[in-house]
Amino acid sequence: MTAMSALVHDHVTDAIKTPALIRLEPNIVLIRFETLKVYAALGAVRSLLADGTVRKGQTLIDSSSGIYALALAMACHRYGLRCHIVASTTVDLTMRSQLEILGATVDQMPPSDDLRLDQRRRVARVHELLERHPDMHWMRQYHDPVHYVGYAEVAALVARALPSGPLTVVGSVGTGASTGGIARSLRERDPDVRLTGVQPFGSVTFGSERFTDPDAIIAGIGSAIPFGNVDHALYDRIHWLDFVHAMAATVGLMRDHAVFAGLSTGAAYLVAGWEAARNPERTHVVIGADTGHRYTARVFARHREAVDPAGLAPREIASLDELALPWAAMDWRRRRFGIPVQPSYRKERVS
Numbered sequence: 001m002t003a004m005s006a007l008v009h010d011h012v013t014d015a016i017k018t019p020a021l022i023r024l025e026p027n028i029v030l031i032r033f034e035t036l037k038v039y040a041a042l043g044a045v046r047s048l049l050a051d052g053t054v055r056k057g058q059t060l061i062d063s064s065s066g067i068y069a070l071a072l073a074m075a076c077h078r079y080g081l082r083c084h085i086v087a088s089t090t091v092d093l094t095m096r097s098q099l100e101i102l103g104a105t106v107d108q109m110p111p112s113d114d115l116r117l118d119q120r121r122r123v124a125r126v127h128e129l130l131e132r133h134p135d136m137h138w139m140r141q142y143h144d145p146v147h148y149v150g151y152a153e154v155a156a157l158v159a160r161a162l163p164s165g166p167l168t169v170v171g172s173v174g175t176g177a178s179t180g181g182i183a184r185s186l187r188e189r190d191p192d193v194r195l196t197g198v199q200p201f202g203s204v205t206f207g208s209e210r211f212t213d214p215d216a217i218i219a220g221i222g223s224a225i226p227f228g229n230v231d232h233a234l235y236d237r238i239h240w241l242d243f244v245h246a247m248a249a250t251v252g253l254m255r256d257h258a259v260f261a262g263l264s265t266g267a268a269y270l271v272a273g274w275e276a277a278r279n280p281e282r283t284h285v286v287i288g289a290d291t292g293h294r295y296t297a298r299v300f301a302r303h304r305e306a307v308d309p310a311g312l313a314p315r316e317i318a319s320l321d322e323l324a325l326p327w328a329a330m331d332w333r334r335r336r337f338g339i340p341v342q343p344s345y346r347k348e349r350v351s
Contacts, residue, residue, distance in 0.1 A: 011078045013038050013071075019154070021161050024257055024286070027276045030269070031158065032259065032288035040177050041071035043150020044139065045079055054137045056080040061129060062139040063122035066091050067290050068175075072139060073104040084129065084136065086122045092294065116224035123225070142175050143228035151181025158182070159189055162283055168194040168236075170272040171287030172221040172264035173205055176230030178287060183234050194282070196237040196275055197332075198267045200246070205230050206238050207320045207337070213242045221264050232337040239271045239314060242326040244307060246270070247299050250292065251306040260292040263299060270309055274329070 009015045017038040022030045048054045059082035062072060069085040076083040083104040087096065089112045099106050107129075109121045130136055141147055158167070167186065171179040183195040201211035203222025223230075243263075250266025253259050261269075265288040272284040292300060314329040315322075322328075 013042055013074050013078055017042070019157065019288075021157075022257070022259065024253075024259075024269070025273070025276060027280055027282060028269075028272050028284045028286060029162065030257075030259065030265075030286045030288050031154070032261065032265070034291060035067050035071055036154075036178055036287065036289040037068040037071040038074065039150035039154055040141065040147040040175075040181075041068065041075040041150070042078075043148075043153070044141075044144070044146045045072075045075040045081070047146050047149050048137070049079060054081065058082065059084055059133070059136045060139050061086070061126060061136045062141050063119070063126055064088065064091075064141070066095050066294065068141050069104070070095060070098055070102075072141075073099050073102040076104070077102050086125045086129070088122065089118050090294075094293070119224045141177070141229075142223075142225075145177075145229060147175065147177040147229060148181035148184070151178055152185040154178075155182045155185030158285055159186065162285070166190075166192055166194075166282045168196060168272075168275060168279065168282045168284045169287065170196045170268045170275065170284055171198065172268060172289065173197040173199055173203075173230060173235075174221060174223075174264070174289075175227050176205075178289065180229070180231050180234045182287070184231075194236040195234055196239065196271060196284075197235045198264070198271050199238060199240045200267075201240055201242055201325055203240075206232070206240070206332075208240050208323055211323070211325060213325070221267060232332070233334050235332045236334060237275070237329065238332045239267075239274075239329045240323065240327065241267050241270065245309075245312055245327050247302075247305075248307045248309045248312065250295070250299055251303045252309040254292070254300070254303075259288070260300075261288050262290045262292050263295055264289050270312065271329075273309075274314060 016034045020032045061084040063086040065088040073083045085104050085106050087108040089109045109118050112118050169183050186193040199206050200222040201208045201213045205223050246263045246267040249270035250263050253266050253269045268286045272286045276284045314327040317328050317330045
């Protein structure tokens, strides 16, 4: 047996950003993070400091539903910056306590079940604070492409771990920076790398805003407002899932593979299973953005209510007009939003 070497990190951000790669099925690999958005925050802060956009001691401000807030607070802690978070109503006591101990000041929105209202309130509050404090720098995680920068490092990790064979990246869309940044960097090595995005019903990002899923506030998957960092032309396939399906897969991931992860990871795992069965020649890399701690009460404590994911299947659609609950899938084919879909080029597996 060879001796294992241990790496001593200079800051906790270097330790927690390191993912674990876990083979769930022969052609499904999970890349699991404690908090994926450390890459976005570190990459953005380093870039902004390097080009002189921000300076040490300055206050960085942004709106967040949770994991980006903590990542930004950690990056500010590391690089000697102040941090102000306008927090979603979904930010719990555990997250808020960590932010405050790290020195971040926190504005939290009042309780609300309306994700659109919550996001609009947060953006309005950011504008109000910027008017009062013009020296603050708004990070604009939803719109500033500087948040793509850090994900090139994730792509390099994937390329080293899976050096041969066709790849499909599967992950929640969210701000667009993680899936977009990873896929864009991987395509510099192999243009055939595919990207499959996951959305909740009710998100404006890929046109499902006319639907309502009252149980779903799935942080990190969709949006109630348009995000400038979403490059629709990077995505080959899109899946829309409701909360029941995401919960079933998240509980199933824990039951079948002992992986404790958030709803966005569970949703991506369900989608990857469907895609991998139809494209067995491709390795499907599932992005596991965070752990399941935020979902203990809403998901894991209710595990007996979860349906069996093995019996779930999407409705394949050709246009957004056909979109319907509870699970739909569509060939997006790297087109801009609003451009009509042409006949599909995908080769379906014949069973």
